[in-house]
Amino acid sequence: MYALLVLVPFFSLLALNLPFRELNRRLAFGFAAILFLLQMGLVFIPDVYFWRVHLSFFANIFHFQLAADILSKVVLFCIGLVSLTALCVSRSLIKESEERFNFINIILLAVAGMNGVALAQDIFSLYVFLEITAVSSFILIAFEKDILGLESSFKYIVLSAVATVLMIAGIAILMFIAGSTNFSVIHSALLSQNRNLLLSLSIGLFLSALFIKAGLMPFHGWLPDAYTAAPAPVSIFLAGIVTKVAGVYCLIRIILSVIGFNDQLKGILLLVGAFSAIFGALSALTQSDFKRMLSYSSISQIGYIILGLGSGTALGVAGATLHIFNHAVFKSLLFVNSAAVESQTGSRDIDKMNGLAKQMPWTSLTSILGSLSCAGIPPLAGFWSKLVIIIALWLAGYKIYAVIAVLGSLLTLAYFLALQRKLFFAQPNDEFKNIKEAGFGLIFPAFFLAALIVGAGILSPWILSNFILGFNSLVGG
Amino acid sequence: MANAITVILLFIIGIYCILVSHNLIRVLIGLEILIKAVTLLVIFCGYQTQNTALAQALVITIIVIEVVMMTVAAGVVVGIHRQNNSLDARNIRKLKG
Amino acid sequence: MLLELLILILLVSAGLWTVMTRSLLRSAMGLALASAILTIVMFRMNANIAGVFELSVCAGLIPVLFISVISLTQPMTFKEASDHMKERLHRFWGLPLIVVVLGVTLALVSFKYKVTPAAIQEGKPDVRFILWHLKQFDLLGQIIILFTGVFGVAILFKERNKRG
Structure with a gap:
């Protein structure tokens, strides 16, 4: 049944493009929205009803080896959520119906790819579906065919292709060692190997490939450009989910299911994570472009996720997974806000805009919730995941890194306060006196996401107690 | 052994080409050479473990993906040329990185 | 063994020529050549089907793709190209040196790895x-x-x- 998550987006894409193009063009939006809502709902269905059912005729045709654990389910939920948000935003920001139809098509392809990544049990399948996601994001970044979009798309293509090559080299060496590309086969083969040069080489190749894909700090060159230059719905999609799936999820999956933790690996992860968390936040402080600031903030938050992973305990991985979810929610929200501000004022320069709180009250309110959640202020959802990560680091004995994590949180608060003060609460500027609140298409998703932040924050004690248990079996020793 | 050295050398040629080239098409050609290197590596690893069948299955998939990626990249390059009338990578300085 | 070595050296030189050559068209041709030589290597390693793919797609389709992109994007005039050549040589002269030196060094240093490859499957x-x-x-x-x-x-x- 897992395979449906890949097959349904793909076949619905085919169905949308074959006959009756005119009719389909009108139906496409609702159809995709229902699809993404269904995907979000499926995650909450108990195993017996959907995940474990094997239809016999289905199993006879397709020989897929897929599986989903709690980590995959969280990611699948985020994919549905962020795609839905991007879809809603595209309705009011991409005006031409032809273009919007193309946008929906590519989003469907990207979702099929990301679902495949979340379900794959084979490093080579992981690579194939990662590439589907990557190619669709190349197209999405260059979607408007303006020069900045094309150039940042080219930059992304080059770095992503280098990452891909490193990854295939890693796969080839693992295949040499284990004779297969299946997760479990490689895992048991690696357990029987002594540590040696070739093994370290393949792990190193994999890590550097995924660091590039995730946009971590020494390899982050493409990320701010791509997020900033892409059209608004695309930046929501990219920042909210694509880099999380392509980089961070794959990293967690490979480490949990294939390589396993060891001290060296933890050291590298902690170092890279801390570096990204701090320097991402510092670079965000100096930006004056709204979207560029959010991109650097993304780098910093990815650093947090990697820090949680680097602690190497079940608690840390649970915190990292929770932070993937929280980051998908609050970063999508903030990008929706930036799209609202940009569509109303025609500019993204924070220094130029002042005191929009009166003209755009709802955007202002939701963006405050988003930034506070990102900075980790207590009742909101972002606080809990950061708390879990910091506690996990402390308990694992990495006290210095726990302190660094707290420090990074303060920096996050600093740049978001600066942003809010300038953008919404300073003395109103004459130039922007006639600005109105953005339309319903931008306010509704923002409200939905803000409600999710508050709701998840209040329900967090309950979520945490149920959630962390699921990771004990996953990390194992 | 000679195969492994060939892979490393091709890899260095490709990376050098990507880093030093000023023409966008030549950057793509550098990427192609990287992919050639890695294809050789996959086939070589399969040959060493007498698992050529699996290696071939992987290589066929890699080739299909490579073609799609290069086609999209070519589309982007043509787009850049339409806008800029130049393919010089030094013109890509509008992006700060 | 000597033949294998010769083919691999040819492969590296084809790659080098692809990168170093002046005109983009020749560069695309060099890529096709490198692919064709890689196909020979594949055939010698019993990878026939993948070799056919490599020959038809990588040596056939991709150079065509590159050539069509080059023709779509107006190549330089001859004079520009010859000016460009000098400057290119300036940037690329280090590459053959690196390749040769590294190749010889790696060939002399036989690095040992203690890996027991996977059990070889029966009935391939x-x-x-x-x-x-x-x-x-x-x-x-x-x-x-x-x-x-x-x-x-x-x-x-x-x-x-x-x-x-």
């Missing part, structure tokens, strides 16, 4: 069997990525609309 399955039975999910992935490519071409190559 055919590549078609593997693709269809073990790698079916990847086949689905191939189909999806082909469609992604089709949509990408449809979107990217279309002339830009007026409002941009």
